[in-house]
Amino acid sequence: xxxxxxxxxxxxxxxxxxxxxxxxxxxxxxxxxxxxxxxxxxxxxxxxxxxxxxxxxxxxxxxxxxxxxxxxxxxxxxxxxxxxxxxxxxxxxxxxxx
Amino acid sequence: xxxxxxxxxxxxxxxxxxxxxxxxxxxxxxxxxxxxxxxxxxxxxxxxxxxxxxxxxxxxxxxxxxxxxxxxxxxxxxxxxxxxxxxxxxxxxxx
Numbered sequence: 001x002x003x004x005x006x007x008x009x010x011x012x013x014x015x016x017x018x019x020x021x022x023x024x025x026x027x028x029x030x031x032x033x034x035x036x037x038x039x040x041x042x043x044x045x046x047x048x049x050x051x052x053x054x055x056x057x058x059x060x061x062x063x064x065x066x067x068x069x070x071x072x073x074x075x076x077x078x079x080x081x082x083x084x085x086x087x088x089x090x091x092x093x094x095x096x097x098x
Numbered sequence: 099x100x101x102x103x104x105x106x107x108x109x110x111x112x113x114x115x116x117x118x119x120x121x122x123x124x125x126x127x128x129x130x131x132x133x134x135x136x137x138x139x140x141x142x143x144x145x146x147x148x149x150x151x152x153x154x155x156x157x158x159x160x161x162x163x164x165x166x167x168x169x170x171x172x173x174x175x176x177x178x179x180x181x182x183x184x185x186x187x188x189x190x191x192x193x
Contacts (some may be wrong), residue, residue, distance in 0.1 A: 009184070012192065014192075015187060015188070016192065017188075018185060018188045021181045021184060022177075022181055023183065036171075040104075040177045040180040040181055040184070041101065041150075041180040041183065041184040042180065042184055042188075043101050043102060043184070043187055043188075044187075044188075044191045045193075046149070047102050047134075048178055049102075049105070049170075049175070051172065051175075051177060067162040077169075078167075078169050079171075079172035080169070080170040080171065080172040080175050081165060081167050081168070081169055081170065082102070082169075083166075083167055083168060084134075084163075084165050084166060084167070086163065087119075087162075087166055
C-alpha cells in the first residue's frame with residue numbers, strides 16, 4: 001500500500017478546494033443562497049469558515065394576474081462565518097462579470 | 099474529524115449568532131460536541147414576533163444538523179492557524 005504523507009499534486013476534488021485556502025471563493029448553497037468570501041478552513045463534509053462574506057438570497061415573486069416573474073435578491077455582509085457542509089452545493093473561484 | 103470541533107471549543111464563552119435552517123438565535127456558546135451539537139446560554143431570538151414561544155427560554159440545545167450558519171466574531175478567529183489546520187486535516191483525510 002502506498003502512503004502519501006504530503007503531496008503537492010492535485011488528485012481529488014477536495015485538493016482543488018485546498019488550493020483555494022486564503023483565496024476568495026464563490027459557494028452556491030441550497031435554498032437559492034450564494035456566498036462570496038475568503039476561505040479560511042474546510043473539512044471533508046464541506047463545513048467551511050469564510051471571512052468577509054457577502055450572502056445573496058434570491059427569491060422569485062410571481063404576479064398573480066400577469067404571471068410575471070419578479071426576481072429579487074437580498075444581500076448581507078458577515079465578517080466571519082461558519083457554514084455547515086450539508087447546505088453546500090457548489091464551490092468555485094469567484095465569478096467575475098465583464 | 100476534529101478540526102471544527104476543536105475550533106468551536108476555542109470559542110466557548112463567546113457570543114455567536116447561530117442561524118438555523120429555519121430561523122435565527124443569538125447566544126453565548128456554552129459547549130459543543132463532536133457532532134457539532136451546540137448548547138447556547140442566554141439566548142435571544144432575533145425575530146421575536148415570528149417565534150414568540152422562545153421568549154421565556156434562556157438556554158437551549160441545538161442539534162448540529164439543523165444549523166445553517168454560525169456567525170463568529172472576526173477578531174476572535176486566528177485565520178492563519180485555521181488555514182494551516184485545514185491543510186493538515188485535508189492531508190489526513192486522504193490516507
